[in-house]
Amino acid sequence: MENKLKQLLDEALRNFNILVSSINDGTRNVPIPSGFKPVEVTFEEIERAKRIIFDESKSDFKEDMVKHFRQLENLIPFCSSPKAFKTAWDMRTSILSSHDMEIITNEGGQFIPHNTNISNVFNYGQRGNVLGTNRRLVFAIRHSEGHYDDVLDDLGRFTYQPQNDTKIMLRYRLAQHLSKELELPYLLLAVMWFRYSVNEKVNYVFMISPVKVIDFENDLLDLDSSLHAPLTLQLITRAEAKSICNRLLSLNQTDSHVETRYELPRQLAREWAYDKINATEKGRQIKRWAQATGMSCPGIKCKKGPLAKPKILFSELSFKEIAFGHIISQNWAKAYSYLLDKVNHPDNLYLTCRICNSSLGDHFPDDVLRSEIVNNGTIGDWLRQHGIDIRNS
Incomplete structure (x- = not known):
C-alpha cells in the first residue's frame, strides 16, 4: 500500500507545477516600508525556484514535509498564547522591561533566552523568512516592530509580505497550495525578539507562536498576478497547532485502511x-x-x-x-x-x-x-x- 501522504503530495506538486506554468516574466511592485520596490521576475528565476521545490534528487519532498512538521511539533511547548503574542506585538517596542514581561507572561506568554543551539529561528536582528530542511519550505517568519504592515487584528490575523525574491514568492504560493490540496492548514512559526538583559552574556529574548495560512483561495486562482502577494496568517493555540501536526503526521503511514479525518471544529x-x-x-x-x-x-x-x-x-x-x-x-x-x-x-x-x-x-x-x-x-x-x-x- 502506498503512503497516503506521498500520494497527496505527489498530486499536489503535479497540480502546482501546472499553476506555476501560468507565471510570466515581468515587473512586480512589492510593498516596502517606504512604498514599493519593483522586482523583475525572469523565466530563469522561476526555473531556479521550481528546481528547489520539485527537484527530488537530493531529498524527498514528503520527508522534508514530515521534518517540517516534526520540528514545529517539538517547538510547540515553547509557544506563547495568541493573546500574549498580540499583547507583545501591540507594545510596538524592541525593548522590554520586567514589568512588560510580567504582563505578557500573565497572559500566557513564554520567553526564550537567546540560544542559537535550539533553532536557527532564534537569531535577533534578522527579518524575513527562516527556511526549513533543504531550504524547500518556509519554516518561520520573523516580525520586528516597524514592519510595513504592523496590523494584527483581534482574531490574530495579519499579512506578511515576501522578500524581493522570486524563490520566496513561490514558496508562499506553495504554502497556500498545500493548504488547499491537503485540506489542512500549512503551519509555521511567527517569531519576535526583544532586548532584555538576562545576564552579561544574554541580552535578547524571543517569543514564538504557531500560525496557520488562511484566506488563500483568490491567490491560487492566478499565480501570475498573485505571485508577489503576502501570506495571510493567523495566530493559533498550542492545542490547535498540535492537532494540525497530528493530522499531517497521521497521513504518513502505509499500514492503515482507515482514512484520516480532519478534526471537527x-x-x-x-x-x-x-x-x-x-x-x-x-x-x-x-x-x-x-x-x-x-x-x-x-x-x-x-x-x-x-x-x-x-x-x-x-x-x-x-x-x-x-x-x-x-x-x-x-x-x-x-x-x-x-x-x-x-x-x-x-x-x-x-x-x-x-x-x-x-x-x-x-x-x-x-x-x-x-x-x-x-x-x-x-x-x-x-x-x-x-x-x-x-x-x-
Missing part, C-alpha cells in the same frame, strides 16, 4: 454530541437525512431470522427503531475515565437500529461491524460531508 462537535442528538430534534434531523439518502443499518443482528433481509434501510424503520450507537461504549468510558470527554463526540457515534445497538452492549464492534461503520460513516463523517443537508432535513 470544537463548536460543531459539541453541537452534535450524543446528549444533543439523543431524542431531540437534531437527532431527528440526522435520522430524516439517513432515511432520505438510502442509508442502512451497519449491524448484522437485525438481518437474521425468518424475515431476514441483506440490508435494513433506515427508511423502513420508525424513529423509535433507530438509535445512536457508540463505538467505544459509555460504560467503558466510565471505567477508563480519560475517555469521558470523547465518548459522546460525533466521531464516536454511528446510526444503527435498536436491535443491533442493544445486542452490542458494552462490547467493541467486531471486524465486520467496524468495516460497515467505516463504509457508512460515523455521525462526524456525515457532518463533515453533508452538514448543510442534515441541518435542512
